[in-house]
Amino acid sequence: MIPLPPSESCPVQRILADLFARHRGCVEGHVASYIPELAKADPDTFGICVATTDGHLYEVGDSRHRFTIQSISKPFVYGLALDEHGLGPMARKVGVEPSGDAFNAISLAKEDGRPLNPMINAGAIATTGQVAAASPGDRIATILDMLRRYTGRTLDIDTAVYESEARTGHRNRAIGHLLRNHDVLTDDPTAAVDDYFRQCSVLVDCRDLAIMAATLANRGVNPLTGERAIRVEHVHSVLSVMASCGMYDSSGSWLYDVGMPAKSGVGGGVLAVLAGQFGIGVFSPRLDKRGNSVRAVRVCVDLSRVWELHQFDPPYCPQTSRRLSYSCAVRHSTRVRREAEFACLRDHGDAVCVHEVQGMLTLATAEPVVRTILAKLEGVKALIIDFGHVTGINASAARILADLAAEIGRRGSRVLFTTTDHLPDLSRIVAEHLGQPTATALCQFAALDPAMESCEDGIIRSFLPAPVPAGSRLDSWEITVGMSATELAVFQSLVSQRTFHCGDRIVRQGDDAHDLFLIVRGVIGVWLGDDSGDARRIASYSAGTMVGGMAFIDGQPRSATLVAESMVDCSVLSRDAFDRLERSHPAMYARMLRNIAASLSAKLRHANESLGVLGNRNG
């Protein structure tokens, strides 16, 4: 295999390179000139960067070329003001309606002089004015630090652009005074306008824009640094004003053609956000007559089409949150039991239902689960919902599942949520909703298997007569099937009695195998892995069963560690005693071999059944 440079071999990178090549020849539009310093930009520079929400970057062209952020700063400062003041107070200062006018129009509401939205200059200046400033210089320092959280690096102001903007920004100063007149600004408006000029003159590159966008896409957390840049509850507010007003007076057609919240700046940058998925930054300084970068708009239109990123393109999303559903009649826990107990589970196991759910649980994906479970409750005595394959859960999904648990509880059935440790929000919301004792009982099992065991035990208790100590009668064991009274007496003389305390390690993984254990009383757990924390319980054995047969037969080292899960009484058959039997009682020896082989065979049947259920695609 010949390694190729990643840029050539990666299909994602190649799509960006193709887009770059396709639009690089476009020389339509003009570099902004209303601020003299902006007119000096090299019109041919062109860069694209896409950042994923796990912090991977794809870059092409002049993606590290610096330019001034200009209006792209507006939604971020708006988010900062929301974090400082909250939605209500900000709503009294700046509206969220598209104005239908150009970005520099003085669109103030007739009733109260509020700017119509924070993306036009009037709204942006009003927003900057809301950022707290104890002393001069404080406000821009706060704004720069906010931007640093989004980009992951300290940003500089282009002094020449700032000074050029400050020299010529008479219209923005007029806006500042009008805002002061309407008491939207309550201090000296000159300072707010000056900080607004500075915030517009911050130097960024495409990579910065893409990471800023990916931070919004990632619920406000910078995917590279892990630092939170904005409170999570304000992310959708910022994205909403970008969606309705972000692209000057072609915001409607941008939403129509591209379908992502975005913001452009007269410096030539465009930043677009696909919530939960990507951040995109594009730079090319030639602008169309509405002030948007010609190439950047075309790149985003193409990317949206080629990558199917339009936010209103409903994904084909069948109801896939149910992974597997089964009852204990068809799939058991890994507990190995006596045949009579297995038969009882086959007959009555339908009373225990297991639903394994998967994916991201929201109301839309949890609702079909709730609906299906409610429709099939007839005869169900215990219900287990396993979250092992759930990747995330939001509050609304957690609430309706808590409601479902309460409903099932009211009907007198047992309900368990298993494998919930990785979903702290679920346990928290369940506790808030149903009280801590109920929540603790509901989530008492960290894994599915012990919960299934516990529900199976319940069924066996209610249908089988009180268990005779299973090993107390020699002839009730798997290994003694078909033995004569004489042979049973010989067998009795061969085995020794041993008692283990709860937690005792009976054998360790990797040990040589010397003994076969016949459980008279108690439960033995089978664990893979060591004590370093990745140990996993893969099965358990009940009274009346034998454990340790595999290594006993094939002479391999122990494949697992055996742990007493309660006080355990065993009859123990040693290999030496068994081997001696070959000479002294060959027929009895063969019968025992056959019984051990039959036990292995039964376990293999169970394992194959479990593999069948687990391997089932749409159970």
Added chain:
Amino acid sequence: MIPLPPSESCPVQRILADLFARHRGCVEGHVASYIPELAKADPDTFGICVATTDGHLYEVGDSRHRFTIQSISKPFVYGLALDEHGLGPMARKVGVEPSGDAFNAISLAKEDGRPLNPMINAGAIATTGQVAAASPGDRIATILDMLRRYTGRTLDIDTAVYESEARTGHRNRAIGHLLRNHDVLTDDPTAAVDDYFRQCSVLVDCRDLAIMAATLANRGVNPLTGERAIRVEHVHSVLSVMASCGMYDSSGSWLYDVGMPAKSGVGGGVLAVLAGQFGIGVFSPRLDKRGNSVRAVRVCVDLSRVWELHQFDPPYCPQTSRRLSYSCAVRHSTRVRREAEFACLRDHGDAVCVHEVQGMLTLATAEPVVRTILAKLEGVKALIIDFGHVTGINASAARILADLAAEIGRRGSRVLFTTTDHLPDLSRIVAEHLGQPTATALCQFAALDPAMESCEDGIIRSFLPAPVPAGSRLDSWEITVGMSATELAVFQSLVSQRTFHCGDRIVRQGDDAHDLFLIVRGVIGVWLGDDSGDARRIASYSAGTMVGGMAFIDGQPRSATLVAESMVDCSVLSRDAFDRLERSHPAMYARMLRNIAASLSAKLRHANESLGVLGNRNG
């Protein structure tokens, strides 16, 4: 268990009932009076309906109360016009920019007289005028039929409302003539305005609105009838104009507060769409001063908050498209092989990598898969991507996976896509992209297991010496381990030779077990299920292994059907011959039992390993 009426017991229904109770007391706003007939509406009526994209309905209150659709017809007629003319021609007639003005303002673009968007009256009348009409009455019939596809039932026009609107709609007639003046309408504008009045007078209820919304949420297919109501490529266009202009001049704050494309009508209805998830219909005739139903807006604001439906709330979406990744060194196919072959796979199986992917594959979820695979190609001779747990795939994801396959092919490695039958788009796009022969080779295995077998065979061929016909030497079998020359001779005399042809059923599931099969040459497949179509191949056995041991030992009926997968030569040991051996050669009998038990033990070890990998949560 006491069954409760579903409305009480379902948590989703209960949330709607709570919302209904919370807002029913609100009597703010006024019933529309600009059309005299509308003023007659009962101001207290109030209904809510939510429809899922799989066609389930949750209803509360007066959800079956009929009212006139009014402006809610606009986006649907716009979709019809897009289907008839396409995006480009429609863009020349009607824009997609919010106007910032009231719904009845005559907002036409200065340059060409185009209405700014299809949601204001001017744009809606222009849109209705684009619907083809060969003769009078045709157009409204076409519109009614389109609405029928969305609701699943035939709709009527409220004649009284239509006549009232027709009597008083002077402003709309003026708009019609202005549109004719600008050549946006090219025929008699009176007919278009008249049909516009009729379309606004169509009678619907909340249930209709919710199903119409769910149809848009479901990529344009009515979830109850399965009928397509609009071409899939125009769904996002309709949703985009709803998002930017759907709620009159509070569209910006609606997007900000609710975050779903929506449309309201002065009849008191509001329809909201959460793409891929839900459709919502609410009705209450008291309107705020912008013309939106007061209660409906509040219900939607609450629903969006409680159910976390805001479209710009990025779901917490970790990169979960990789379900399991492993190599053939740690997890084998279900092929049972000689120990030497298993050892070879343990040593060299890392050259075969399997990636099981899951969920909905879009660019955002496929990209991390592509990236991870490219980063770990060193030493990989064969790569399998299994799609068995993939619920859907869009074109962009299919394309980058095809690109990835091409890239791996160029590097000289083998690549296979398995379990792709349920994803016809994937095979189609791969064929378009790489050509049909490559696509056929890439997707040659319908399931993962035979693909793994095939790749394992490749490894074994390149690392093990050319296989001696494994059964040709008696002492190379599992069952003869440890036998003396004399015993081997006895064994030889006990077994008979049988040959099967490819496709022969060697034993059938449920049969009594008489024979143990020792494979000399060829492969035997193990199948569960019957010939009715749900048969499943669960394992296969190579030369040198024994098959049929479980039933042979425990006397249970055959647990599976055995099928020759090639010309198969077997040595067959009958139960009778084996049982006779117990008396005649007890030591040899015990040795063979022990060997069979060891073979079962080895199979059980493999099954437990597979269960370990399959049960692994984040492999």
